[in-house]
Amino acid sequence: MRFLFIRLLLLLIPEFVFAEQELKVLTMTQGADGSSSYSTSLQILIIMPLLSLVPAMLMTVTSFTRIIVVLAILRQAMGTMQTPSNQILIGLALFTSLFIMMPVFDEAYSAGVKPYMEASIEFEEAAEKGMLPFRSFMLNQTRETDLMMFASLAGTPAFNSREDIPLSILLPSFVTSELKTAFQIGFLIFIPFLVIDLVVASVLMSMGMMMLSPMLISLPFKIMLFVLVDGWSLVLGTIATSFYV
Numbered sequence: 001m002r003f004l005f006i007r008l009l010l011l012l013i014p015e016f017v018f019a020e021q022e023l024k025v026l027t028m029t030q031g032a033d034g035s036s037s038y039s040t041s042l043q044i045l046i047i048m049p050l051l052s053l054v055p056a057m058l059m060t061v062t063s064f065t066r067i068i069v070v071l072a073i074l075r076q077a078m079g080t081m082q083t084p085s086n087q088i089l090i091g092l093a094l095f096t097s098l099f100i101m102m103p104v105f106d107e108a109y110s111a112g113v114k115p116y117m118e119a120s121i122e123f124e125e126a127a128e129k130g131m132l133p134f135r136s137f138m139l140n141q142t143r144e145t146d147l148m149m150f151a152s153l154a155g156t157p158a159f160n161s162r163e164d165i166p167l168s169i170l171l172p173s174f175v176t177s178e179l180k181t182a183f184q185i186g187f188l189i190f191i192p193f194l195v196i197d198l199v200v201a202s203v204l205m206s207m208g209m210m211m212l213s214p215m216l217i218s219l220p221f222k223i224m225l226f227v228l229v230d231g232w233s234l235v236l237g238t239i240a241t242s243f244y245v
Helices: 002-012 038-062 064-078 085-116 124-142 144-154 168-207 214-228 231-241
Strands: 028-030 036-038
Touching: 038 064, 038 168, 064 085, 064 168, 064 214, 064 231, 085 124, 085 231, 124 168, 144 168, 168 214, 168 231, 214 231
Parallel strands: none
Antiparallel strands: 028 036
16 A cells, blocks of 8 residues: 555656756856855755764864863862752853853854855855864964874874864864863862861861761861852853963
């Protein structure tokens, strides 16, 4: 019955759908200067799978990695377990990243997205121009030692300028540098809370209160210290000013 129903549908479809009208949704036009232009449908077909890479791009080409690592180390240092929750930390890191990256986003929109929407440049040129602000941002945060290491691993010769560095080398170098910087900031944040833990543990041992957990006693002092110094503003302000935009 299923095949019979399909055959009946095919008989009811007008012939001009197959014969007179040529499906031109997926076309590529060659320009007089040798450039290629793609139809809108083909561009959408290419862009839609790329949207699945947005979370990965968020973590690899923006300030998100450094912020979320620092916030996770801060929570670990305070000993508050799951407070704030992962959802709150991710949301805070996301909106802080948007705040830090806003100049880069504006520059990428003006250089690539806006001219493309006005049909003044082609898709390839728009993608290239839109990526330049992100390349500049990543290069400003990346250590030369990390660039040299990944270039050596890839067997790439020395680069004449920073613009010659390919993304295959720049991206892992940037993420590695971000992790290094995040752990450096996290180390400085960890020290005051570690001192409080050591003092509380020493006091409890001197009083002979071995069975009482030092973490339980030190937690209120950590929270009080963090609130008195306006910790959230201090930490987020330090992270924001650590980027070179």
